[in-house]
Amino acid sequence: MTAIGFSAPHYQASEIGLAVLREGGSAIDAMIAAAAAISVLYPHMNSLAGDGFWLIHKPGEAPRAIDACGPAAGLASIEWYQYQKQTTIPGRGPLAALTVGGTLGGWQRARDIAAETQANIPLPELLAPAISLAKQGIRVTDSLAAASHKVMMEMARLEEFQRVFAPGNQLLEAGQTFTNPDLADFIAQLAHAGLDDFYRGALANDIASALTAVGSPLRLDDLHGYRAQEVAPLSVTTRLGQCFNLPAPTQGLASLLILAIYDRLFQPGWDESVRVHALIEATKQAFLVRDREVFDPRRLSERWPALLSDSHVEQLAGQVGLQALPWPQPAAPGDTVWMGCVDKNGVMVSFIQSIYWEFGSGVVIPDMGLVWNNRGVSFSLDPQHSNALAPGYKPFHTLNPAMMLLDDGRRISYGTMGGEGQPQTQAALLTRYLYDGLSLEQAISRGRWLLGRTWGDNNHDLKMEQDLVDILGDSLSARGHMIKPIPAHSELMGHAGAVVHTADGRVAAASDPRSNGAGLVGEAVGVAG
Structure with missing residues (x-):
């Protein structure tokens, strides 16, 4: 197998990942190089002080999953x-x-998995492109500029954030060059000392001191105690193959339920309005289950093992009617990047990295240019709430990278950013490609919808891009859907991507026109590892 492919929501991250693959590096090597780079290129969407999740599939083996989300600090109690x-x-x-x-x-745990079959490329080589980008500067995208303007008031009192992300008291503007030399130094230290330095080395000491000084509950012991976990992925079988996603505390359950319910209902003679209606209604059923069942793994109910069972899926499918179920329900926002790839040996990765809201907490570690996440915002301070804050517990996560192994031998790594939109966009992408017969590019670029919140938006309505409203608006309204039109190719719909690997070794990759991304394919010519 020599065909390779990479998809990321920023074209430079795709180029960096593909370059590693072309030289013979593993899918995990390539993903780490791209993940480091995109933390520089898209600092409003993700950070190396955020969280991540992995799905990794080596041909002939079962997919493996990594939970790389951090728990609440030992001091972080309701009291x-x-x-x-x-x-x-x-x-x-x-x-x-x-x-x-x-x-x-999570990067380290993934490197351990890669090393089982292929020598890892040294970190200095993988992280060099990210260091160069941070030093020499990136071109500010429209997305980064819009996020900079949006958070201006919220971040006004955070001096280090202002110093790094509003240099000279000027907001970032599209097209300008933005440098973050402190972040370059931070990544260079990781390259020199190793990833564990963040948790148990000199970096950890400096990070803990900085967080304590500004008033965060995080302490050095919290960093010392953290290790990413390999976990068993969730899966569900459809008429076309087996779908995989991440378990709690992610909403991977909801993503799988939408696909399973739709597969149970689907009839080939449906027109597009019925297909979209069924996906929206399947989403509602899946979200009701998710909101009732998905929390820290230690809080899961006795119902958890049966939630993806045939009988439960059948029950949920039976609740989907011809008319729209009244909505809204509570939802959660989020900021994320998804990336996927396949290497010369057919190893496939689906990966997500996030800081939750744009620019996370806004806390920037001095001399590191590093933005800390605010994922813990999704905890409740109500002790009776099922997602109540408790030291060492993990909050609910919207993040959920996805993968599918088809009965015809194809494998698909796919995903998106976009909070509530992640399961819905995954379903739209996959069903359009597999059930409707659209190309990968068409499946991603065609007009989309979103029920509930997404990044940068707190409304619970049914948003739909205008190009799709023009085609389906009347028929969906007749079914009781209350549609809020938004411009076509809106970033609110997320940044989707996918990589497909066929049984005969061919590769296709696509990225969302709503992002600055690229889906790139090529041939491996190197012999790394």
Whole structure:
């Protein structure tokens, strides 16, 4: 197998990942190089102090999953926040920086898995492109500029954020060059000392001191105690093959339920309006289950093992009617990047990395240019809530990279950013490609919808891009859907991507026109490892 492919929401990350693959590096090598680079290219979407999740498939083996999300600090109790005179966890600032950033621990666990079959490329080589980008500068995208303007007021009192991301008291503008030399130095230290330095080395000491100084509950012991975990992926079987996703605390359950319910209902003679209606209604059923069942793994109910069973899927499918179920339900926002790839040996990766809201907590570690996540905002300070804050517990995650192994031998790595939109966009992408027969590019670019919240938006309505409204709006409205039109190819719909590997070794890759991304394919010519 020599065909290779990479998809990322920024073309430079795709180019960096493909270059590693072309030289013979593993899919995991390539993903780490791209993940480091995209933390520089898309600093509003992700950070090396954020979280990550992996799905890894080696041909002939079962897919493997890595949970690289961090738990709440040992000090982060409901009582501690009440002592700070808080009734809810603040969205920005030091009190929002309450969970360990797990993504670098996930990189290390992935490298351990890669090393079982192929020597890893040294970190200095993998991280060199990210270091160069941070030093020499990136071109500010429209997305980064819009996020910079949006958070201006929220971040006004965070001096280090202002110093790094509003240099000279000027907001970032599309087209300008933005440098982050402190982040370059931080990544260079990782390359020199190893990823574990973030948790148990000199970097950890400096990070813990900085977080303590600004008032975060995180301490050195929290970093020392963290290690990413390999976990058993969730799966569900459809008429076309087996779908895989991440278990709790992610919403991977919801993504799989949507596909399973739709597969149970699907009839080839449906027109597009019925197909979209069925996907929207399947989403509602899946979200009701998700909101009732998905929490820290230690809080899962006795119902958990049966939630993807045939009988439960059949029950949920039976609740989908010809008319729209009244909505909305509570939802959660999120900021994320998804990337996927396949290497010369057919190893496939689906990967997500996130800081939750744009620019996370806004807390930037001095001399590192590193933005801390605010994933802990999704905890509740109500002790009776099923997602109640507790030291060492993990918050609910919207993140869920996906993969499918088809009965015809094809394999698909796919995913998106976009909070509530992630399961819905995954379903739209996959069903259009597999059930409707669209090309990968068409499946991603065609007009989409989103029920509930996405990144940068807190409304619970049914958003639909205008090009799709023009085609399906009347028929869906007749079924009771209350549609809010938004412009075509809106970034609110997320940044989707996919990589397909066929049984005979061919590769296709695509990325969302709503992003700055690229789906690239090529041939491996090197012999790394």
